[in-house]
Amino acid sequence: MHSILIVGCGSIGERHLRCFQRTGRADVAACDANATLVQRVAQQYSVTSFNDFNAALAARRYDGIVIATPAHTHVPLALAALQHGAAVFIEKPLSTTLAKVDELRDAAAKSGRFTAVAYVYHLMPWILGAREFLRGGELGRPLHVTIATGQHFPTFRPAYREIYYARHESGGGAIQDALTHIANAVEWLVGPTTSVFCDAAHQALEGVTVEDTVSVAARNGNALVNYALNQFQAPNEMTLSIHCEGGSVRVEGHEQRWSVFRRSTGAWEHHKAAPLERDELFIAQANAFLDGMQGKPTPLATLDEAAQTLKFNLAALESARGGKAVKIV
Numbered sequence: 427m428h429s430i431l432i433v434g435c436g437s438i439g440e441r442h443l444r445c446f447q448r449t450g451r452a453d454v455a456a457c458d459a460n461a462t463l464v465q466r467v468a469q470q471y472s473v474t475s476f477n478d479f480n481a482a483l484a485a486r487r488y489d490g491i492v493i494a495t496p497a498h499t500h501v502p503l504a505l506a507a508l509q510h511g512a513a514v515f516i517e518k519p520l521s522t523t524l525a526k527v528d529e530l531r532d533a534a535a536k537s538g539r540f541t542a543v544a545y546v547y548h549l550m551p552w553i554l555g556a557r558e559f560l561r562g563g564e565l566g567r568p569l570h571v572t573i574a575t576g577q578h579f580p581t582f583r584p585a586y587r588e589i590y591y592a593r594h595e596s597g598g599g600a601i602q603d604a605l606t607h608i609a610n611a612v613e614w615l616v617g618p619t620t621s622v623f624c625d626a627a628h629q630a631l632e633g634v635t636v637e638d639t640v641s642v643a644a645r646n647g648n649a650l651v652n653y654a655l656n657q658f659q660a661p662n663e664m665t666l667s668i669h670c671e672g673g674s675v676r677v678e679g680h681e682q683r684w685s686v687f688r689r690s691t692g693a694w695e696h697h698k699a700a701p702l703e704r705d706e707l708f709i710a711q712a713n714a715f716l717d718g719m720q721g722k723p724t725p726l727a728t729l730d731e732a733a734q735t736l737k738f739n740l741a742a743l744e745s746a747r748g749g750k751a752v753k754i755v
């Protein structure tokens with residue numbers, strides 16, 4: 427059994443707590459600054475709880491710490507977790523600025539502890555299948571990537587006005603909250619972003635002013651990439667197409683499948699994953715983190731990959747403000 431502390435037991439933290447428990451490999455404790463909330467969670471899942479992070483660290487030793495607080499608090503909490511001697515699993519996005527990100531990468535390397543960032547698309551069988559196929563190289567180089575995605579965010583997160591989402595400074599808005607998942611997945615599939623031209627606006631969500639709609643024209647090395655994302659459309663859909671020299675690969679998140687269209691055969695060949703509930707994805711993610719702690723290979727996003735995607739987030743915000751393309755170095 428690994429002792430795991432979950433810091434931040436709000437929407438995603440509670441899910442992490444439940445899913446780490448369901449691996450059967452973790453003895454979980456809960457920490458949240460909101461005493462009422464953490465008491466409720468502790469009762470529901472029969473776990474020890476703390477309403478102060480330092481008190482939780484002082485109480486016992488943890489093998490792993492999961493940081494599921496708003497993004498602007500991730501880096502300082504992760505540094506303290508490494509200092510404690512724990513492996514660290516950080517929710518996306520890694521942060522809201524580059525401050526102390528290099529310090530965190532150095533501290534992680536020096537500690538020798540496993541670290542990863544919870545970009546959960548890395549566990550989706552339809553992303554993993556497409557990635558493995560692309561890496562096989564049969565279709566040649568990726569040249570053009572298009573993504574159309576959206577969902578009705580208020581349906582999935584009715585409290586969006588009251589949480590981190592309402593402000594850029596705490597990781598809010600469509601770019602840092604939703605687009606970052608896709609940008610990270612695209613970087614994982616075709617390589618890092620090198621420039622970003624972003625247009626973004628608040629179009630529909632009531633009670634907030636942050637952008638809920640984004641259009642991006644990016645370059646990931648030689649590949650041109652187009653993102654179209656909004657958070658008000660009724661259908662919850664994600665279609666990602668990667669057009670290569672010899673054919674195309676398509677991922678349809680809402681269909682839980684990836685497909686290949688070879689120029690030579692002229693038809694789609696679909697690869698549909700077995701139906702997967704949301705918790706199953708997070709149980710797989712928890713197992714991957716525990717595997718990583720045991721020195722096994724995992725598909726989880728590394729700190730370096732998450733730091734690169736943080737640069738994408740910041741470049742997209744800067745470009746949307748300034749109306750110009752921003753290079754990522």
Ligand SMILES: NC(=O)c1ccc[n+]([C@@H]2O[C@H](COP(=O)([O-])OP(=O)(O)OC[C@H]3O[C@@H](n4cnc5c(N)ncnc54)[C@H](O)[C@@H]3O)[C@@H](O)[C@H]2O)c1
Nearest residue numbers: 434435436437438439458459460494495496497517518589
């Ligand atoms: N991977 C995903 O699918 C996914 C989904 C939702 C959110 N997230 C990410 O997870 C993070 C949290 O999002 P959420 O929706 O759970 O937010 P939330 O507001 O529901 O929960 C955050 C919790 O952190 C607690 N907290 C804040 N600072 C703390 C501190 N210093 N010590 C202890 N507790 C503290 C708050 O009291 C709150 O309960 C964000 O970075 C978000 O982007 C990821």
